[in-house]
Amino acid sequence: MTFGKGHHLHLVDGSAFIFRAYHALPPLTRKSDGLPVGAVSGFVNMIWKMIEDNRGPDAPTHAAVVFDKGSHTFRNDLYDLYKANRDEMPEDLRPQIPLTREATKAFNIACLEQEGFEADDIIASLSCKARDAGGRVTIISSDKDLMQLVGDGVEMFDAMKNRRIDAEGVREKFGVGPDRVVDVQALAGDSVDNVPGAPGIGIKTAALLINEYGSLDELLERAEEIKQPKRRQTLIEHAEQIRLSRQLVSLDCNMDLDYDLDSLEVKEPEAEVVLDFLNRMEFRSITKRLAEHLGAEPPAMPEPKAEATPAPEMPEIDPDAYEWVKDEEALQRWIGAIRAKGAVAIDTETTSLNEMRAKLVGISLCVEPGQACYIPLTHRSEGQDGDLFGSDALAEGQMPMARALELLKPVLEDPAVLKIGQNMKYDLKILAAEGIVLAPFDDTMLISYAMHAGLHTHGMDTLADRYLGHTCIPIKEILGTGKSQITFDRAPIDKAVRYAAEDADVTMRLWRTLRPQLHTARTTTVYETLERPLVPVLAAMERRGVKVDRNTLSRMSSAFAQKMAALEADIHALAGEPFNVGSPKQLGEILFDRMGLPGGKKGKAGAWSTPADVLEDLATTHDLPARVLDWRQLSKLKSTYTDALQEHIHSDTGRVHTSYSIAGANTGRLASTDPNLQNIPVRSEEGRRIREAFVAEPGHVLVSLDYSQIELRILAHVAGIEALKQAFREGQDIHAMTASEMFGVPLEGMDPMVRRQAKAINFGVIYGISGFGLARNLRIPRDEAQGFITRYFERFPGIKDYMDDTTGFAKEHGYVQTLFGRRINTPEIGAKGPQAGFAKRAAINAPIQGTAADVIRRAMIRMPDAIEGLPAKMLLQVHDELLFEVEEGSVDALTAAAKEVMEAASLPAVDLSVPLVVEAGAGQNWAAAH
Structure with a gap:
């Protein structure tokens, strides 16, 4: 067929896929010979996802994956420094590049590259030809350089964000339409590709100029008219450099191609070819999926060489082979097998994900891969006569729960038997409620987290797919979804056996696969000292909970509602008409249509956007947006805390039981959920008042112990900043000291505003704050804020060195x-x-925030032994703070013991060159103790 009207061409930016796959996935080697194949695996999965996601009426009729061929192009002839600052390709990626070409061809997709031209030029030429022929084009890439092609039937699709980019999307990015992108890029330049542009002119200024003058040629022609002297001089002096930059960023739409559009017609992969390639790469999971899709038999995987370290040999997963344990004799058989092996994978099934409300339904066990069982305990018999809720009578084929637990308790508590679980904290709490103290244990979720934090999540489904090539039975197949969803005790036992026993089987396989890798990844110490020992500590804290006074919350909710009503009245008066303050759309119309305030932006739906940063900027000069910000804060406090917390008070304990996620944050910080107690604001008076509702039991007091400026102390240590270290050793006011060093003002009688600025810079630098961010924080001009940051780095050069060293290490090794x-x-x-900016800031901050998180973890792990014998319990951890409940007469003893543990928590592993200082407070409620 001849390409023309009604046809749809997909062009994939191959390099973007490769680098995304390489950086987003953990290193992977082919088991038979150790060849690196992680990027190839990711690339293959992305190509197949693209194929699967593009079926139906809008599917491509033609497609190609386009690659760069060599590094020298006509642009290097124009400008020899073009792309001169690009990093060397990582050694383990180099051998994978030709394999991605082979993968493309194996999927029967056209694989295009051409000497002397970049992939972008091939994409440009094909897009223009397809558009001229009357067809449509989708460019699968997020590369800004390709945005100049958008329009008239050409669009882009960012596969990573699942987002289409049309002409409006280009305007959002560049401030101009696609036809003027090249002009803006020529002015702004590109540090990544070493395109010089006009010094000091960024994207926003460039767009402003092009919109004002219509085109780059017109702008350069009339540069003398520009009022700003510096900008005028830049454009006049660098006119030739700007024109050269335009040549460098302009894509070639008229390449002489070695192929035509018709040769790119979409074809189904040939089973034999694609499966042979995947088999040679030893990609088990996708080989199996593709074989099923193509109706072919998956080929046998090659045997590993003798010198390679083989993966543990494990039989295929077969849910039909699992045993339904119905009686005592069968259970005793399994207990004997557990004792003989010395290890067992265990998983509990319950009625809820909330451990404090969940009831035990059954237990699954696995002693060897493929040898697993399920012990149903409280499944209900199915309802009759259309009864949706079933009967309360127990289903047949189950042991009495008390007897089953009596038999299991000795082996589950036996120190000679290792219990293996996935997210073991959940099972510990469920079994603790039944009087079983499960120990010792290994946790596959935490083993993965210790090795792979930042690469992927650590849930069982993710780990099974990634490391076992297996898709677990979905829970919805057992429980259903939506209104007809049932709890696990209503599930038919035969289905429950397949699902539950598979969980234990998969857990055992993951343990066999991942546990040996801890040593080679050099993360055994982290797992053994920071991850696993924290589990029972957190489980005990969560079961303990913290007392919350419902009446206090209720009174606060009423007070917040009254304040909100008063604020609404003020806002309506300022606006001159009533409107829904909670509606961003209506607020936008008031601010930008009726009042004509500057800075408004419209979203894709055409409505004004009113996020907090826009309102904060407006609030510096206008009262109405300031009142709206106050109203929003009260609304959030009311809905998230004073109203919602009441729902979380446990009916039996009268306490709130949060749940901590150990493997949630990449840095080792704990996250708190159901409810989240770590985000209660402490800077506002209203936020602090919420803590008043957290109270001690009669005769007891709450004690708060909080690390003082721990992240700044760690920064001073790792960056070797002697002035900061000395100030911490002498117990100085660190923010006042910084202000004195930076601004040359004496410590005595210092202006609080100057100290506030230094404090904002101190904390901002840790998080990689920009001049723009600091300007907004301090409500000062951007150039003044940038001047502060520049001066800070000049005064404390060690910080800049630390940042450069850390990002350099991250780029070289892929981790910090x-x-x-x-x-x-x-x-x-x-x-x-x-x-790139976000990734750099995260890399800089991670070792500091992560070290602080490790310090408090070490303190928490040691705390139960340190306070044993005292009438005190540890209740909460909120970042750098620990909260205790203690009898009134033992406050001093608890404070002394806990403080000693916390201040020495880094020892003996790390001897910090600055002291860790802990501040303590006590009171009848959390606010009074803080």
Whole structure:
């Protein structure tokens, strides 16, 4: 067929896929010979996802994956420094590049590259030819350089964000339409590709100029008219450099191609070819999926060579082979097998994900891969006569729960038997409620987290797919979805056996696969000292909970509602008409249509956007947006805390039981959920008041112990900043000292505003704050804020050195480390665009925040032994703070013991060159103790 009207061409930016796959996935080697294949695996999965996602009426009729061929192009002849600052390709990626070409051809997709031209030029030429022929084009890439092609039937699709980019999307990015992107890029330049542009002119200024003058040629022609002297001089002096930059960023739409559009017609993969390639790569999971899709038999995987370290040999997963344990005799058989092996994978099934409300339904066990069982305990018999809720009578084929637990308790508590679980904290709490103290244990979720933080999540489904090539039975197949969803005790036992026993089987396989890798990844110490020992500590804290006074919350809710009503009245008066303050659309119309305030932006739906940063900027000069910000804060406090917390008070204990996620944050910080007690604001008076509702039991007091400026102390240590270290050793006011050093003002009688500025810079630098961010924080001009940051780095050069060294290490190794050896992977460190800045800031901050998280983890792990014998319990951890409940007469003893543990928590592993200082407070409620 001849390409023309009605045809749809997909062009994939191959390099973007390769680098995304390389940086987003953990290193993977082919088991038979150790060849690196992680990027190839990711690339293959992305190509197949693209094929699967593009079926139906809008499917492509033609497609190609386009690659760069060599590094020298006509642009290097124009400008020899073009792309001169690009990093060397990582050694383990180099051998994978030709394999991605082979993968493309194996999927029967056209694989295009051409000497002397970049992939972008091939994409441009094909897009223009397809558009001229009357067809449509979708460019699958997020590369800003390709945005000049958008329009008239050409669009882009960002596969990573699942987002289409049309002419409006280009305007959002560049401030101009696609036809003027080249002009803006020529002015702004590109540090990634070493395109010089006009010094000091960024994207926003460039767009402003092009919109004002209509085109780059017109702008350069009339440069003398520009009012700003510096800008005028830049454009006049660098006119030739700007024109050269335009040549460098302009894509060639008129290449002489070695192929035509008709040769790119979409074809189904040939089973034999694609399966042979995947088999040679030893990609088990996708080989199996593709074989099923193509109706072919998956080929046998090659045997590993003798010198390679083989993966553990394990039989295929067969849910039909699992045993339904119905009686005592069968259970005794399994207990004997557990004792003989010395290890068992265990999983509990319950009625809820909330451990404090969940009831035990059954237990699954596995002693060897493929040898697993399920012990149903409280399944209900199915309802009759259309009864949706079933009967309360127990289903047949179950042991009495009390007897089953009586038999299991000795082996589950036996120190000679290792219990293996996935997210063991959940099972510990469920079994603790039944009087069983499960120990010792290994946790596959935490083993993965210790090695792979930052690369992927650590849930069972993710780990099974990634490391076993297996898709677990979905829970919805057992429980259903939506209104007809049932709890696990209503599930038919035969279905429950397949699902539950598979969980134990998969857990055992993951343990066999991942546990040996801890040593080679050099993360055994992190797992053994920071991850696993924390589990029982957190489980005990969560079961303990914290008392919350419902009446206090209720009174606060009423007070907040009254304040909100008063604020609404003020807002309506300022607006001159009533409107829904909670509606961003209506607020936008008031601010930008009726009042004509500057800075408004419309979203894709055409409505004004009113996020907090826009309102904060407006609030510096207008009262109405300031009142709206106050109203929003009260609304959030009311809905998230004073109203919602009441729902979380446990009916039996009268306490709130949060749940901590150990493997949630890449840095080792704990996250708190159901409810989240770590985000209660402490800077506002209203936020602090919420803590008044957290109270001690009669005769008891709450004690708060909080690390003082721990992250700044760690920064001073790792960056070797002697002035900061000395100030911490002498117990000085660190923010006042910084202000004195930076601004040359004496410590005595210092202006509080100057100290506030220094404080904002101190904390901002840790998080990689920009001049723009600091300007907004301090409500000062951007150039003044940038001047502060520049002066800070000049005064404390060690910080800049630390930042450069850390990002350099991350780029070279793909991860950063805390002082305790926690590895935080940085897959996005090589990204382009806005993502690059975020990835860099995250890499800089991670070792500092992660080390602080490790310190408090070490303190928490040691705390139960340190306070044993005292009438005190540890209740909460909120970042750098620990909260205790203690009898009134033992406050001093508890404070002394806990403080000693916390201040020495880094020892003996890390001897910090600055002291850790802990501040303590006590009171009848949390606010009074803080």
